[in-house]
Amino acid sequence: MSTNLAPPVSDPQNLPPTGDEAAVVLPDIGRDAEAIYVAPNWKLVWWRFKKHRLALVSGIVVIFIATIALLPEFYSTLPPHESDSIRSFIPPQRLRFFAGDGTFLYVQDVKGQRNQKTLMMEWVPDEEKIIPVKLFARGFEYNLLGLIPTDIHLLGVENPDSGQKFHLLGTDRLGRDQWSRLMFGTRVSLSIGLIAVMLSIFLGILLGGISGYFGGTTDLIIQRLIELLQSLPPIPIWMALTASLPRDWSVEQTYFAITIILSLLGWTTLGREVRGRFLSLREEDFVVAAELIGCGKPRVIFRHMVPTFYSHIIAASTLAIPVMIINETFLSFLGLGMRPPAISWGVLLQEAQNLQSIALAPWLLLPGLAVIITVLALNILGDGIRDAADPYS
Amino acid sequence: MTSNTEQTTNSTNGHPLLDVKGLKKYFPIKKGFFKKTVGHVRAVDDVNFFIREGETLGLVGESGCGKTTTSRCILRAVDPTGGRVLYRAKSGATVDIAQLPASEMRRLRPEMQMIFQDPFASLNPRMNLFDIVSEPMFVNGIKSRSERADRVAELLQLVGLRPEYMQRFPHAFSGGQRQRIVIARALALKPRLVVADEPVSALDVSVQAQVLNLLLDLQEQLKLTYLFVAHDLSVVKHISTRVAVMYVGKIAEIAPTDALFNTPKHPYTAALMAAVPVADPRVRSKMIPLQGDVPSPANPPSGCYFHPRCPFAEAVCKQETPQLQEIEPNHFVACHRAKELELDGISAN
Numbered sequence: 001m002s003t004n005l006a007p008p009v010s011d012p013q014n015l016p017p018t019g020d021e022a023a024v025v026l027p028d029i030g031r032d033a034e035a036i037y038v039a040p041n042w043k044l045v046w047w048r049f050k051k052h053r054l055a056l057v058s059g060i061v062v063i064f065i066a067t068i069a070l071l072p073e074f075y076s077t078l079p080p081h082e083s084d085s086i087r088s089f090i091p092p093q094r095l096r097f098f099a100g101d102g103t104f105l106y107v108q109d110v111k112g113q114r115n116q117k118t119l120m121m122e123w124v125p126d127e128e129k130i131i132p133v134k135l136f137a138r139g140f141e142y143n144l145l146g147l148i149p150t151d152i153h154l155l156g157v158e159n160p161d162s163g164q165k166f167h168l169l170g171t172d173r174l175g176r177d178q179w180s181r182l183m184f185g186t187r188v189s190l191s192i193g194l195i196a197v198m199l200s201i202f203l204g205i206l207l208g209g210i211s212g213y214f215g216g217t218t219d220l221i222i223q224r225l226i227e228l229l230q231s232l233p234p235i236p237i238w239m240a241l242t243a244s245l246p247r248d249w250s251v252e253q254t255y256f257a258i259t260i261i262l263s264l265l266g267w268t269t270l271g272r273e274v275r276g277r278f279l280s281l282r283e284e285d286f287v288v289a290a291e292l293i294g295c296g297k298p299r300v301i302f303r304h305m306v307p308t309f310y311s312h313i314i315a316a317s318t319l320a321i322p323v324m325i326i327n328e329t330f331l332s333f334l335g336l337g338m339r340p341p342a343i344s345w346g347v348l349l350q351e352a353q354n355l356q357s358i359a360l361a362p363w364l365l366l367p368g369l370a371v372i373i374t375v376l377a378l379n380i381l382g383d384g385i386r387d388a389a390d391p392y393s
Numbered sequence: 394m395t396s397n398t399e400q401t402t403n404s405t406n407g408h409p410l411l412d413v414k415g416l417k418k419y420f421p422i423k424k425g426f427f428k429k430t431v432g433h434v435r436a437v438d439d440v441n442f443f444i445r446e447g448e449t450l451g452l453v454g455e456s457g458c459g460k461t462t463t464s465r466c467i468l469r470a471v472d473p474t475g476g477r478v479l480y481r482a483k484s485g486a487t488v489d490i491a492q493l494p495a496s497e498m499r500r501l502r503p504e505m506q507m508i509f510q511d512p513f514a515s516l517n518p519r520m521n522l523f524d525i526v527s528e529p530m531f532v533n534g535i536k537s538r539s540e541r542a543d544r545v546a547e548l549l550q551l552v553g554l555r556p557e558y559m560q561r562f563p564h565a566f567s568g569g570q571r572q573r574i575v576i577a578r579a580l581a582l583k584p585r586l587v588v589a590d591e592p593v594s595a596l597d598v599s600v601q602a603q604v605l606n607l608l609l610d611l612q613e614q615l616k617l618t619y620l621f622v623a624h625d626l627s628v629v630k631h632i633s634t635r636v637a638v639m640y641v642g643k644i645a646e647i648a649p650t651d652a653l654f655n656t657p658k659h660p661y662t663a664a665l666m667a668a669v670p671v672a673d674p675r676v677r678s679k680m681i682p683l684q685g686d687v688p689s690p691a692n693p694p695s696g697c698y699f700h701p702r703c704p705f706a707e708a709v710c711k712q713e714t715p716q717l718q719e720i721e722p723n724h725f726v727a728c729h730r731a732k733e734l735e736l737d738g739i740s741a742n
Contacts, residue, residue: 037565041519285515288470293529293578294502307519 045311048388055384061377068183069190073142075154076180078165080343084175086112089361090123092170092178095133095155105133105155107166131166132158170363172351181343182367188344190374192259193324197317199263204270205306205313211271212278213301219275226268234265238327242336251342258337262324270316274309281305311389318382322375329371345371408481409443410586410618411467416440416476416491418462422691434691436462438642439476441717446481446585449612449619451633451650453626453665455687459642460622461510464588466491467620468507469498480505483585503533503582510591512571516563522549522574523559529581548577551614552607569600576607580615588620593628605632626669630654635723638662641698642690644717648724655738658726660703663736671739697729705730 039047050056068075093107109129112121137156144150157164169178211222241261245254281287282305290304325345331337332346333353340347345367351357352364417440419433437459444450454460466473469490478490483504493501506529509515516525526548527541535541546556552573563571572592579587589608593601609632611617623629629636630650637647638661646659657663664683685702688694694701700710707730715727728734 037561038521039562040521041562285509285511286517288465289507289509289515289575289578290517290528292468292470292502292507293582294499294532295528296499296532299532304517308517 041307041311045385045388049384052384052387055381055387058377058380058384061373062381065186065190065374065377069187071144072180072183072187074144074152076177076183077139077153077155077168078177078180079140080176080181080184081341082176084171086121087165087171087175088121088173090167090171090175091361092168092363092366093125093166095168099130099132103130103132105135106130107133107168109164109166131164133166134158169366170361172361172364173357178348178363178366181348182345182370184343185345185348185367186370186374188255188338188342189325189328189346189371192255192262192328192344193321196259196262196266196324196328197320199259200266200270200320201313201317203263203267205274207267208271208274209278209301209306212275213282213305215279222271223275226271229265229268232265237265238262238331239334239336242331251338254338255342258328258331262327266320266324270313270320273312273316277309277312278305281308311385315382315386315389318378318385322378322382325371325375325378410446410481411620412443412477412479413463413467414441414477414479416463416466416478417474418459418466418471419474432691434689435642435693436690437466437473438690438693440639440642440644442637442644442647444586444618444620446618447612447616448634449621449632451629451636452620452622452639453624453629453636454639456624457687457690458639459690460624460639461590463639464507464590464620464622468505468588469493470507480586503529504584505586505588506579506582506584508572508575508579508587508589508592511595512568512575513595515575516571518563521560521562522554525563525574526577526581529578533582544581545577548580551580551611552577567600568596569604572596572600572604573607576604576611580611583615584617586618586620588622590622591624592621594623594625601628608632626654626665638665641688641693643698644725644727645699646724646726646728647717648721648726652721652724653738657736657738658720658724658731658734659699659728660705660734660736661699663738666737666739669739697727705734 036044072080090110093110096106096108098104099106107130109126109131110123111126111129112123114120115122133155134157135155136152137158138151138160139153139156141149141151155168157166165177167177167179169182172178172181207222207225211219238261242258245257249257287300287304290300295303328337328344329346329349332339332344333349335350338344338347348367349365349371352361352368357364416437417435418437419435421430422432422434423429424431440459440463442450452460452463462471465471467478467490473491476491479487480490480501481487482501488497488501490498490501520528523542523545526545530541530544535544542559545559549556549558554570554573554577558565563574566574572595575592592608593604596604605628608619608621612619619632621629621632633650635647635649636653638645638653638659640661646653646657646662648658653662654666657666683702688698688701694711696712697703697706697710697715700706703710709729713729715729717725717727718731719725720731
């Protein structure tokens with residue numbers, strides 16, 4: 001009896017967790033189903049997107065980079081234009097933890113030595129001297145988002161009055177802090193990409209939409225225009241257009257001019273896509289239904305047709321931003337885009353154009369890494385969004 | 394009514410709600426780089442029929458014969474190439490929908506609505522039930538949200554759905570349920586004429602019956618007039634008061650349902666009847682398979698479009714296009730030999 005009873009006794013011990021799980025899981029399925037039934041489109045997209053781990057990580061990276069673009073002053077340690085000709089070509093100073101005297105964060109100071117043969121200044125780490133680094137330290141003054149005056153920085157020396165400086169990514173030819181310049185360059189490069197893509201999207205949706213919705217001669221003209229623009233080799237055209245910008249234009253003027261030049265040639269692909277979608281959507285039953293219940297044209301277009309390709313537009317633009325960033329970087333690198341004193345990734349890389357920099361100061365190439373990380377993150381993110389974009393497929 | 398209504402005045406006491414005269418819809422065939430028009434697909438080619446208030450006109454025909462185009466022309470979802478669609482509006486005035494400017498057409502929209510074939514394509518997947526069913530009211534002037542919510546709840550109950558489902562999206566529903574949503578949307582504006590374009594052909598047979606009975610119940614309750622497009626004869630027989638048979642963009646025969654099914658007068662109708670399977674193993678099939686294919690509406694044959702396949706064709710059929718004529722009260726046929734032929738229908742059962 002007792003041996004026969006043993007399994008049922010041990011079973012109830014094993015069962016409760018599974019029984020509990022079942023009790024918890026079953027209503028969960030019910031609630032989940034109801035949640036799916038009432039889930040609007042963006043929720044379905046988000047649920048699908050979440051499953052794409054790499055894209056999710058890229059999304060976080062992109063958000064982080066976006067905060068840099070928004071608040072470069074906060075992330076930078078020194079004013080980006082502050083030059084010190086004595087302190088040129090200082091190699092990157094690594095951030096270290098837990099010094100002997102109990103300092104939590106510090107960098108090793110550097111000391112300059114004249115090379116007796118080449119007579120060039122060479123910087124070596126000074127083992128004895130450390131510069132304590134503080135989070136949220138006080139530094140140069142700036143306006144947060146252009147509005148709030150403050151002097152708080154993510155990283156800074158503990159005592160700003162001591163005159164101590166540290167360079168996380170070293171310094172360039174003129175002794176300017178590369179880290180801070182990279183932060184400011186991020187703002188320019190990223191925003192050019194974003195604004196150029198937004199302009200392209202605007203042009204693409206407008207012209208593609210007109211072309212697809214109205215059809216006929218309008219369609220014919222716009223399509224031939226797109227073909228013409230696409231048949232032009234983009235690089236020489238950009239070079240010609242940017243080279244024709246007046247040399248005496250201010251930094252802001254060049255910035256806007258380049259944005260417009262990039263987007264004027266960039267809208268064609270999106271325009272084609274939007275047109276194709278409009279053409280097929282026009283025949284969809286739910287669009288006909290909207291017309292039959294008396295919706296006016298604007299309502300049919302903006303309430304019924306455009307929302308069905310929101311997600312595709314978001315995906316397409318996420319994939320277009322890195323292309324724009326590369327274009328800007330490339331133009332600036334050739335000296336045709338942004339020009340000093342403006343700071344962009346291309347301008348920073350221009351510094352690394354000659355053999356001397358690559359041999360003596362290879363850290364000047366680090367902005368290239370920033371370009372690669374950003375472009376990769378945006379591409380993976382765009383892929384993830386594109387895969388998640390159509391939850392009904 | 395206009396003077397040109399011999400068909401109507403002959404046969405009915407009441408005025409028809411809808412009178413379609415010589416309706417034509419040609420789609421141009423374009424070719425080459427310059428998109429030159431090289432011909433036309435005559436999707437709807439001189440179609441005449443009328444619908445009385447409160448009745449159901451079934452419109453049957455093979456795929457591609459122009460049924461759907463006809464129904465869309467009537468609602469001006471596509472602009473007809475020619476002909477007139479006379480509609481007796483609620484105000485009492487008779488208007489020609491085929492010629493109406495867009496602004497006036499929009500004012501008339503609430504009176505006529507459509508039920509679509511594919512319930513998966515006719516609901517915007519990005520709107521929930523409340524938005525879908527209340528949108529007709531919203532765009533036609535009922536802006537108060539609570540008022541619309543009440544009406545949506547009422548409509549959902551009317552079509553057999555629970556009002557609690559209002560917040561759900563179409564992806565939560567099966568085909569039959571979606572078709573009920575489509576019906577609820579169509580009824581939102583209290584229409585008089587409902588054009589149902591194959592409303593059950595995308596549904597399972599068991600669900601078909603439910604939706605058909607719902608449509609019949611609603612017709613009785615709300616005094617609706619239906620134009621019911623279908624290719625399934627048993628469905629049409631179940632729901633229609635009268636039936637029109639279409640062949641290559643033309644009406645072949647129109648008659649009250651019983652008359653059409655019992656004593657078809659057009660050889661094409663008879664062939665359709667013969668093709669209906671009989672659920673009785675003892676009945677020997679008398680099916681005479683039609684020879685040849687349906688002609689292309691881009692290049693129809695001369696004379697009667699049916700003559701190449703018609704077992705009774707004569708010389709006159711090749712030369713002259715037969716006109717729709719009333720050979721018995723309410724029974725219209727477009728066939729030169731309608732009066733002499735004795736054709737088999739489906740005996741009443």
